[in-house]
Amino acid sequence: MNQIDVKKRSIGINFNKDGLAEVSIWAPLAENVAIAVNKKNTIKLVKDELGYWTTLTDEIQAGDLYKIQLDEKEYPDPASLSQPNGVHDVSKAINLRTLTVNDTGWNNLPLEEYVIYELHTGTFTPEGTFSGIEKKLDYLKDLGVNAIEIMPVSQFPGSRNWGYDGVFPFAVQDSYGGAEGLSHLVQACHEKGLAVILDVVYNHLGPEGNYLSAFGTYFTDKYNTPWGKAINFDDTWCDGVRQYFIQNTLMWFRDFHIDALRMDAVHAIKDFSPVHILREIKQQVNRLMEETGRTHYLIVELDLNDNRFINPLEQQGFGMDAQWIDEFHHALRVTAGEKRNGYYSDFNGLSHLAKAYKDAYVFDGQFSPHRKKFFGVKADNNPGKQFIVFSQNHDHVGNRMLGERTSKLVSLEMQKLMAGAVLVSPYLPMLFMGEEYGEPHPFLYFVSHTDTDLAEAVRKGRKAEFAAFHAEGEAPDPVAESTFEKSKLQWQLVKQEPHETTLKFYKTLIALRKQQLALSDLNRDHLDVEIDESKQTLLLHRWHGSEHIYCIMNFSKEKQNLSLPKYKKEWQKLLDSADPIWNGPAASPDIIPGESTVMIQPESFLIYKNFND
Structure with a gap:
C-alpha cells in the first residue's frame, strides 16, 4: 500500500503554507507536460517518479485560470478544484487552506444515531444552491433528522443533472456554489448539529467533458460496467488511478x-x-x-448481499461502515401493493418484509428467480447500524418513467404506514426530500448536456427504456428544463392540508424513535416478528431491558383484530397512524389490558408500550 500523506492533497495544484504552488500532474504516457496560466504564461513540469510531473512555483496564484498542456494539446486539470466556465473550459486554482471549516466543537454523531435526509441540491429549494439548503436547516432540524445526504456535487455538464454524470471528482459544481459554497454549508450544518453525508461516484464518470483518458489509463478494457469501460483499479498503471480516488476521499473529509x-x-x-x-x-x-481525531464514515450502495464489504478490516472485510439495503425497500413496496415486475419480481411481500426486519438481507443464500442464481450470504453478526433503510429514494422514484413519489402511488394512510415501517426498524432510517409532507411533484431524470448529439442520445435512450409503458404516457424529455422544474419541491405546501398534518406526523414519529430506547437501540437480537398472511398484518416486537414495544402493522384494506401478548401491566399507546389527529379514520384505545385484542384500521399501524418487570 502506498504511504499517502493524509495531511494534505498532493495531486493537481495545491498551495503550501508559504503560498507556493505545489504542482503534481499524473500523465505517465506523456512526453511533455506544462501548465498554461491565464492564457499567457506557460510553466514546464519536470518528469518525476511513477508517471507524475511536478514543479514548485510562485507563478501560480489562487484564482488563476489554467489548462494542462499534454504534448501541445490543452485540457482541463483532472484534479481541478473548480471549473467556473464548465467542463470543457479552463480550471481555476483554489487554495484549500482558505476553505478550512471553522467547526472545532464538532466531531460527528455516533453512526447508530443517524436519521438521514437525502436531498438533491438543484431541486431541494427554489434557488437550487448550497445557500438555498442553508435556509432550510432549521426546518430539517425541527423535522428531527440529524444527517443530510447530498446527491453528487462534482462538476457535471451544464447546470441540471442528478450528479452521477460528474467528470471532475474534485471540483464542486459551480452552479451550486462551488467549493466555497459547500464548505460554508458544512459549517452551517455542524453549527446546527447536523452531520453531512456526500454522495460520491467511484464506479464510473460521465461522458461529456471526460478528458481523463488523455492523461493516463484511468479506464480498462478488462471489465465492462453499465456505463462502459470500468475504472482501472487493477490493470496496467492502476496505481495513479487508485491514488486519485483515495485522494478524493481524503479531501472531502480533511478539507x-x-x-x-x-x-x-x-x-x-x-x-x-x-x-x-x-x-x-x-x-x-x-x-x-x-x-485529526475526527470521525468519518464510509457508506456504500451495494447490490450484492455480501457482508465482506461491511465486515471489519481485521476480519478481512473491506471495512465499510454501512450499506444501503434495497431489499427492505423492495419487500416493503410489494407489501404495500407494488406490482411484482422488474427487480420487485423476487419479492413476495409480507414474509420477505418480516425477513428483512430479522436478517437485513432477504436473500442470504436462496435461489433468486430474478437473477436466476443462488444469491447472498447471512449477515447475522453485522449490527443494525450497518444497514440503511427507506421507503423511497432518488433511484426508486426517479427511475420510474413518470418519476412518481409514494404520495402519488398509494393512499395517505399507506404513506404513513410505510413511514412507520421504516422508522421502527432496527436499522438507520432515511427519508427522501419532500417525503415528510407528501410532496406530489415527481422526481424525474434530467440532464443538461451541452453536447447536442449526446443530449439527443440520452433523450432517445430514455424513450426506448420505457417503450413498453406508452399506455401511461410519454417519458418526459430529460433534456428539457421543464422536466427539471417539475422536479422541484413546492415549499408552500408545508402550510397546507393534508401536508401540514403529514409533516407533524413525521416529526412525532421521528421523535418517538429517538425517545424510546427499545426503538433507538439497534440491537437486532432484541427483535421478534410475526405475520399473518391472511390478514396481511405484521407484529414487530422490540425491547430494551424491561421496556417492550409492539408495532402492529395492517397492510390490508380491511379492519383487523389482533391479540397482544399477556403482560402484568396495561398497554399504553404511543402512536396511532389512523388517529383523526393525523387525518386518519378512527383512533384505537389509549390504554388496553395486559392481555387484550385490539382492532387496527386499514392501512395503518399502532405502537403500544409495556413493561415486563
Missing part, C-alpha cells in the same frame, strides 16, 4: 469536513488486487482519523 461519504454502486467497482480499493480507502481514512 471540507464532510462527515460521511455515500459511495455509489460499489458493486460496479471491478478490482482483483490483493488489497481491494475500498479496503485501501478505509485504511487511509483510518490513518487520517488518527491524525
Whole structure:
C-alpha cells in the first residue's frame, strides 16, 4: 500500500503554507507536460517518479485560470478544484487552506444515531444552491433528522443533472456554489448539529467533458460496467488511478469536513488486487482519523448481499461502515401493493418484509428467480447500524418513467404506514426530500448536456427504456428544463392540508424513535416478528431491558383484530397512524389490558408500550 500523506492533497495544484504552488500532474504516457496560466504564461513540469510531473512555483496564484498542456494539446486539470466556465473550459486554482471549516466543537454523531435526509441540491429549494439548503436547516432540524445526504456535487455538464454524470471528482459544481459554497454549508450544518453525508461516484464518470483518458489509463478494457469501460483499479498503471480516488476521499473529509461519504454502486467497482480499493480507502481514512481525531464514515450502495464489504478490516472485510439495503425497500413496496415486475419480481411481500426486519438481507443464500442464481450470504453478526433503510429514494422514484413519489402511488394512510415501517426498524432510517409532507411533484431524470448529439442520445435512450409503458404516457424529455422544474419541491405546501398534518406526523414519529430506547437501540437480537398472511398484518416486537414495544402493522384494506401478548401491566399507546389527529379514520384505545385484542384500521399501524418487570 502506498504511504499517502493524509495531511494534505498532493495531486493537481495545491498551495503550501508559504503560498507556493505545489504542482503534481499524473500523465505517465506523456512526453511533455506544462501548465498554461491565464492564457499567457506557460510553466514546464519536470518528469518525476511513477508517471507524475511536478514543479514548485510562485507563478501560480489562487484564482488563476489554467489548462494542462499534454504534448501541445490543452485540457482541463483532472484534479481541478473548480471549473467556473464548465467542463470543457479552463480550471481555476483554489487554495484549500482558505476553505478550512471553522467547526472545532464538532466531531460527528455516533453512526447508530443517524436519521438521514437525502436531498438533491438543484431541486431541494427554489434557488437550487448550497445557500438555498442553508435556509432550510432549521426546518430539517425541527423535522428531527440529524444527517443530510447530498446527491453528487462534482462538476457535471451544464447546470441540471442528478450528479452521477460528474467528470471532475474534485471540483464542486459551480452552479451550486462551488467549493466555497459547500464548505460554508458544512459549517452551517455542524453549527446546527447536523452531520453531512456526500454522495460520491467511484464506479464510473460521465461522458461529456471526460478528458481523463488523455492523461493516463484511468479506464480498462478488462471489465465492462453499465456505463462502459470500468475504472482501472487493477490493470496496467492502476496505481495513479487508485491514488486519485483515495485522494478524493481524503479531501472531502480533511478539507471540507464532510462527515460521511455515500459511495455509489460499489458493486460496479471491478478490482482483483490483493488489497481491494475500498479496503485501501478505509485504511487511509483510518490513518487520517488518527491524525485529526475526527470521525468519518464510509457508506456504500451495494447490490450484492455480501457482508465482506461491511465486515471489519481485521476480519478481512473491506471495512465499510454501512450499506444501503434495497431489499427492505423492495419487500416493503410489494407489501404495500407494488406490482411484482422488474427487480420487485423476487419479492413476495409480507414474509420477505418480516425477513428483512430479522436478517437485513432477504436473500442470504436462496435461489433468486430474478437473477436466476443462488444469491447472498447471512449477515447475522453485522449490527443494525450497518444497514440503511427507506421507503423511497432518488433511484426508486426517479427511475420510474413518470418519476412518481409514494404520495402519488398509494393512499395517505399507506404513506404513513410505510413511514412507520421504516422508522421502527432496527436499522438507520432515511427519508427522501419532500417525503415528510407528501410532496406530489415527481422526481424525474434530467440532464443538461451541452453536447447536442449526446443530449439527443440520452433523450432517445430514455424513450426506448420505457417503450413498453406508452399506455401511461410519454417519458418526459430529460433534456428539457421543464422536466427539471417539475422536479422541484413546492415549499408552500408545508402550510397546507393534508401536508401540514403529514409533516407533524413525521416529526412525532421521528421523535418517538429517538425517545424510546427499545426503538433507538439497534440491537437486532432484541427483535421478534410475526405475520399473518391472511390478514396481511405484521407484529414487530422490540425491547430494551424491561421496556417492550409492539408495532402492529395492517397492510390490508380491511379492519383487523389482533391479540397482544399477556403482560402484568396495561398497554399504553404511543402512536396511532389512523388517529383523526393525523387525518386518519378512527383512533384505537389509549390504554388496553395486559392481555387484550385490539382492532387496527386499514392501512395503518399502532405502537403500544409495556413493561415486563
